[in-house]
Amino acid sequence: MVRKIINKIEASRISIKPFLTYLSSKVILMNRILASLLCLGVFSAFAAKPKHQYVKIKTDMGECIIMLYNETPQHRDNFVSLTKKGVYEGSLFHRVIKNFMIQGGDPDSKVAKQDELLGNGTVGYTIPAEFRDSLFHKKGVLGAARDDNPEKASSGSQFYxxxxxxxxxxxxxxxxxxRLHFKIPVWQREIYKNLGGTPHLDRNYTVFGEVVKGLDMVDKIAAVSRDSNDRPNIDVKMxxxxxxxxxxxxxxxELAKSIKNDSFTIN
Incomplete structure (x- = not known):
């Protein structure tokens, strides 16, 4: 009797062994799949592109970071291209007017003598205007300089x-x-009243970015002494x-966190 019971137990062990082996292999496979998905998620997080492109402008008077607008792709891509080619490297902020703007991007300014008149340099082409009602001349905005042309096409390199x-x-x-002959939206009026800007330039000059860090650099450069042509008396290289x-x-x-924190601020 005892022998029969022992034989049955041994038989059951033999019959369940293939099942346990099968189950173990499935567990190993699932672990591998989960590990692969985890790695893929981490890789995707690192591989994802930023929402915008950014440029950094460094000077002896500080530095700033500018976010380029996706709504103005021709100006954005051109600025990135010129930056990568080194067109702006060592050029000057050649025209500054306090409470108005600071202007640069003249390729001739790299080798200009101290009192030389600047602002006519070019890279040989213009960019079609990209006006957007949602983009306006609040403080810190990056705009494209231009000459007096009916299409309001932008300079290929000069900016403010x-x-x-x-x-x-x-x-x-x-x-x-x-001057404008159109109504400024209420929400833009509030920004012009509280932050400031140059609303008379709206829909006349393309804006294609804005300073997101280092706005004090603009204030410092705008305050320097200048000659009769608004060129700084001491060169401001970038x-x-x-x-x-x-x-x-x-x-x-960092910017998203800052915006979130500001939204919880009670004034």
Missing amino acids: IVQGKKFTDQGLDSLETN SVSVLKRRAAKRLEK
Whole structure:
């Protein structure tokens, strides 16, 4: 009797062994699949592109980072291309006007003598205007300089960063009536009143980016002494570079966190 029971137990062990082997192999396979998915997720997170492209402008008076707008792709791509080619490297902010803007991007400024008149340099082409109602000349905006042409096409290389000034409702009303001949949206008026800018340039010059870090650099450069042509008495050279993907993603996380924190601030 005992022998029969022992034989049955041994038989059951033999019959269940293939099942356990099969189950073990499936567990190993699932672990491998989960590990692969985890690696893929991590890789995708690192491989994902930033939402925007960014450039850094460094000077002896500080530095700033500019986010280029996706809504103005021709200007964005051209600025990135010129930056990578070194067109802006060592060039000057050759025209500065306090409470208005600082202008650079003249390729001739790299080798200009101290009192030489600048602003006519070119890279040999223009860029079609890219006006967008949602993009306007608030403080810190990057805009494209241009000559007086009917198409309002932009210079291929010259740009400006807005400093501007704060406006009152009366001042904005006057601009709408006498110069702009269109109504400034209410939400843009609030920005012009609280942050400042140059609203008289709206829909006349293409804006294609904005300073997201280092706006104080603009204020410092705008305040320097200058000659009768608005050229700084002491050269303000720039070094311009495109942020690498990892740095851009890190910046976007930092900016998103800053916006989130601001949204919880009670004034």
